[in-house]
Amino acid sequence: MTRIAEAWRRIPTVSAKFLLILVPSLVVAVSLFSTLFFHDRYKDLQAALREKVATIADINAAALSNTLWTFDVQTIRNVIQAIGANRELVCIEVSDDLAGGLFAWPGANCPADDGTRIERRPIRVQNLQIGTITLHYSQDVAREQLRQEMVNTAVLLLLTLGGTIAAALTALRLTVGRPLGRLIASILESERGGGHRPVDWRAADELGRVIQAHNAMLARLGQEEAALRKSEQRLALAITATRSSVWDYDLHSGQYWWSKEFPTLLGYGQTELPMTSATWSSLLHPDEVERVMAESRRRLRDRAMAYAAVYRMRRRDGRWAWIEDRATAQRDPDGRALRLTGTMSDVTERVQAELDLAHERNVLQVTLDNTDQGIIKVDGNGRVVTANRRAAELLNIPPEVLAGTPRFAELVAIQRHGGEFGEMADDPDLHLNYGLDTEGGEAGHAGGSAAPPGNASGAIGQPFTFKRRRRDGRIVEIRTNPLPEGGFVRTLTDVTVEARSAEEIFDAMQQLEHAYADLKETQASLVQAEKMASLALLVAGVAHEINTPIGIAFGCATHLSGRTAMLAEAFERGTMRKSDLAAYVATAGESSRLIEQNLTRAAELIQSFKRVAVDQTSEERRRFDLLAYLEEVVTSLGPTLRKSPHRVAVACSPGIVMDSFPGALSQVVTNLMMNALTHAFPADSRGHMVIDVDEAAEGEVEIRFADDGIGIAAENLPRVFEPFFTTRRGAGGSGLGLHIVFNLTTQSLGGRISVDSVPGDGTTFTLRIPKIAANPQSPHPVPGPAPTPVSLETDPA
Template structure:
């Protein structure tokens, strides 16, 4: 990897690096996508070939039926020879089961190759199999077509790649190369001492902005050189005025230098101390010398740029002075320190004041740590300046964190990361900015408002994750900031909080129950819609596939006949066979496309109804037939059938989506529960018109029936006898709700074990507007228990 990086740095031109990145990237990307594309293309060609051979086999099986029955050998051979005209076929076999005959093309040794695929179809005459047609084919044509496409595509991609590289190099030269050369020339001129020469180039792109910044930098360097000279004069005056000294230590040469103010700080004359590291080390306090020297050596190894140290040095009169040493390191490209420069100041008075203050704080801290109440003080800058151990315990913060004077906002952030606030998103500490000056007169501000000072006391309670309840009292301080006390009030608040939590849990459970009811009903609708979509895919695929196959076969036969006509070799038998094939293919195409169109319209109406709650007028018989048609794929997987007994012309003004859901659930319930495995059952939907503008719909099956002890429970939610086999217990409960609420009717069930089950629905032809649509219900009842008249079915 190091060699690659070094070789990359040695590339002499940006354009060369650009090509090294662009060309491999384009080649790899194009190669990858081309491989994926041609792999999918080859799979498509194979699938198309299989479909074409299957269609040829299907159509010619019908064409050979009469010839085999009459044993017309010449006609059979003509058909076989016509089939062999397809380039994909390598061998054709036709067996005559009645006469034990065999017809083969191109010769008796069929197949000719071991890698041939086979399509075999029986030849039937009035449901009697009289023979078999077997087609052997390979994928040579598909591979040849794919090979030609690969060659053409490769040539096109190479031309595009060459054009792209040429255009990219031209654009790189115009946009990068020319301004970059001018910038390099300006930099080299400055390095040779020829002055600060700006680059003559103006553009709005990135290089233009770089050159503009370079020219601005040159102008700024000129100004800074003049300012530097003035700054050096001011620095000398500042050192003298602040009673500090400046020192410099060159690590490469070992030379140590300090300004004349350093000996004065310790009571020495300007020339009494030799400028060496040994002199500086000899003045250090014996108790601190080893640590200060170790820190000094550490500065040479670490990566920090600035240092600060406070230590004691001996004065000329023997007393000890506290010296604050501030240093800055200059490092080379490898990070090694080459030079240290800094200042030394006498801070004896400040250190003594800090020591006295620390002693007083220790006494106060011991006193506060022995109280049972947590106490926290925050200054006007928002920093924790004092806290006892009890406060650290109740805040669940390590004492050393509070001892480090953190910002109170950081303490709150640490608590939040530890999960101290839990689900209490309304805790004041999450929204108020404590201790920040302002004039709004409030305890704090919201997240989108300016924060203000705390000028009034306030109190709130907080629940800890371990269950303890802490009362928090906050009182403002006149100089800014606040004092906070924390008291454990778990025992006092536990009883009241338990009652409050119990009430909240009850309300949440009630709300969850209502939401679960709505979600389960919607899930059942989506399941029915998924079943309908599967039916669409299955039902429409078959007629469209047959129509496509017939059209493909007809096209192939037309081409073959046209070639025979052009060569002048067309015979009457071939024309007759073509006319028969064309007639049959056209009939099949028209019949299957008409069937597909009818299925699409039917499925479209049922799908729209099941995914909406629109009310409309519809013919009951036609709609029931559409619903049963949508269930066709599911019914065909079993041996069970559904019959409809309904008079035409019964018009309904109701909700077809709800009715479709009811019929679907009843059919699926019967398929799941009513019939034993490997049985053949029947279901009947019987419709009668009633004199009071109602219709009676009876759904009956001849299954095993429902035990008497389960009959009163079938409409109850979650009641099922198939709990471990995928039953949810909601199918009939949803049926009950849709009939009684959406359709405004009644439902009952009757069953005798071993003698089937009958559901009876009485619904108005003109549905009433549901209550939920006219006025909102403040508290809808979740999963109302039905009380049907004594009739039932197999529980879902």
């Protein structure tokens, strides 16, 4: 290996080395590629030959079937000779299995060469094998074709290899040889002292960048002297701009020096202050002389390399300037200080700002101490940096403990030791050092407690609020807000009065829930009674459908009542946990949803049943003639009208076609008519009712139902559409008829309804509905929101 490396180094030119690498590499690569290529090519030629012979065998087996069956010898021989025209075939044999004959080509000794391959096919006539054709073929043709292709490819590769080497040498000469020669000439000229002449070559390749770096280096050599001349001037400008001064103290000679900017900082002329250590010490503030001199002596004793100090020095006008002194020590191998060098800067404005900030902090602390709300600020390291006296009072912690900036984990330990909030082991307050480094080195744990709800990731991500009860019965509301830089701010508020009011509201809400459940049962009973009065013939079939949702709602109400009693018992014993309250809230929500869902379902069934009883149609929309349909509705009420002395007239133009919901319209007209029969006419009177229809603008129809009865009192007129409002309670009125009319008109029919009445002069109901209904809502009444229980403590998540 050593001899090879030495021989390689002796090669005189880059081109020779390039050829020694390129030529063998190309030869090896081309050889491997050619071997793989021609191996695959030979396989392809063999496969093509085999397919060709197989095709010949298949075709001629079919061609010989009829000839061999008729035993036409001459035709058989002609076919065999025609097959033999293929030069790939060496021998052809056709056997006659029926006659036991054999036809062979080119002679009886076929096949003569054992190296041939065979393709054999049966000769069949109507699925009967009468003979076999056997083709013997040689692969010499494929080999000859492969040899010819190899010769042609070798010639082409040799020409390509020669052209590649020539092109590579030319490219090497143009891209490497020429610029490298110029670079060598420039370097040799510089070594001979002929000057720094740059190389005349520009290119984006590696050599171009090397030559560019060489030219840049030559340019920098010429610029260094000018830069050195300007360095002192720039340093002076920088010192002036930063209001600083440079000083130097040689401990061996005792020589003290400072730049001309130092006297200017204190308002002196450049030559007014002698450059001695005594001058410097005489300018120090009397209160700080001893401290500053002691610190200066310490610099000589310890082995630190850098120092910093801030002290006051007297200005020429008698005022005091704050000076920041930064120094660096130069030491011998034994660690003894030999020289001190540093800067002095005027930082009066900065120090004054810090003093003002400290004053503002004091004012802020006084303000915080006089607020009625406790405030604590914890930094990103888990240490309490701000707290007021109210916070100490509400946490039952001595104020001096908070004033000492303790770690938050220490406050938690003090509260546990004092027994505060001991009945609430999962109180989030015991875990609010999440994301903070505790003294134990683990972030996110205080005494090994679990993470608070909603903060399982171990980091305070968003504000949250919760309440805690102290041993003395006081209730404290705690709100925590995270800070962007880490840590959090906590406020503590005494909400004992508000919390007790919330408890009273909670009890009242529970009573309201029971009353609401009773109201629901009463409402269901009245609605059921109203429907049963008009659905006597179908009540048996609908009873099961109505009973199911009501039974589910009643079961949910019973379950909710039981859970409420258990929660109230736990609350009274003081054993209620947050998980109990959360489970109760979940149960109450699900029970309320089921109660609302099933009562809504019951209302839908009752409403549907009422419509079916009046009009034996479904809720599907269809086209109908309005006049004919109104006459049908009036006719269906004939038995009821014949029992009374009252009469109904229909005034409607023919040809008004509706694309709407006839069942809903039938229910509206029926309820208006039954309402008039019940309320409008006194006993022993003869009344008249009129249904008057007019076409209105914007594709609507106006239906007016009028009677000449006693009318509606003015104070009752605004309430006629309210559910369960009736002036004949106990005398046949349920208060649901006109409420159902309002819902059907505004929801199913997509229209609007109004009422106009003068006492003693009858009543008129006016409906405006579109001829073509659009996306009606379900006609059942929408229940109002259920009351939500109020909890003493909210989920901190």
